[in-house]
Amino acid sequence: MEQEHNETGKNNGTPHLLAFVAECPAACPVCDYSLRGLTTPICPECGAELELHVGSPRLRIGPWALAIVGFALALGFDGVVALIMAARLIANPATQWQPYGIVTGFTLLTTVMLGGLIFIARTRPAWTRRSVPTQRVLAGITFGSVGLLHVIAGIAFFQLVN
Numbered sequence: 001m002e003q004e005h006n007e008t009g010k011n012n013g014t015p016h017l018l019a020f021v022a023e024c025p026a027a028c029p030v031c032d033y034s035l036r037g038l039t040t041p042i043c044p045e046c047g048a049e050l051e052l053h054v055g056s057p058r059l060r061i062g063p064w065a066l067a068i069v070g071f072a073l074a075l076g077f078d079g080v081v082a083l084i085m086a087a088r089l090i091a092n093p094a095t096q097w098q099p100y101g102i103v104t105g106f107t108l109l110t111t112v113m114l115g116g117l118i119f120i121a122r123t124r125p126a127w128t129r130r131s132v133p134t135q136r137v138l139a140g141i142t143f144g145s146v147g148l149l150h151v152i153a154g155i156a157f158f159q160l161v162n
């Protein structure tokens with residue numbers, strides 16, 4: 001499906017691309033070189049292959065990106081903590097169950113954050129077709145929920161240790 005789409009774009013898009021850059025000022029998206037007078041769909045300056053795309057000023061990826069960043073930050077933190085604690089426990093096994101419980105907790109959090117990240121990444125069109133204020137509210141709720149989940153987990157882990 002994706003391959004077919006790219007093939008169609010490649011075969012039929014080139015004349016339109018050349019006609020577009022002949023009439024409108026456009027720069028290479030890679031090196032910013034002016035594409036005026038282009039005769040092949042390749043940048044004469046940097047050699048980048050060029051394609052014609054459809055854009056929309058309504059497309060705002062900021063709120064969606066904020067939701068991605070929320071999950072990515074948490075994923076990075078939880079993953080590193082889980083790995084370090086697991087490595088310490090393997091090197092120096094504990095006699096109590098609590099350290100194992102905390103490692104399990106961080107591993108669960110890492111898994112949930114990875115799932116959230118993949119879900120948000122895969123549902124980008126469902127995000128961006130909503131109104132921008134709705135997207136901002138959703139991004140705030142997502143970012144806040146990730147933070148709240150970590151506050152709750154932090155309190156729970158602190159209770160386990162003490």
Ligand SMILES: [Zn+2]
Pocket residue numbers: 028029030031032033043044045046047048
């Ligand atoms: Zn270029």
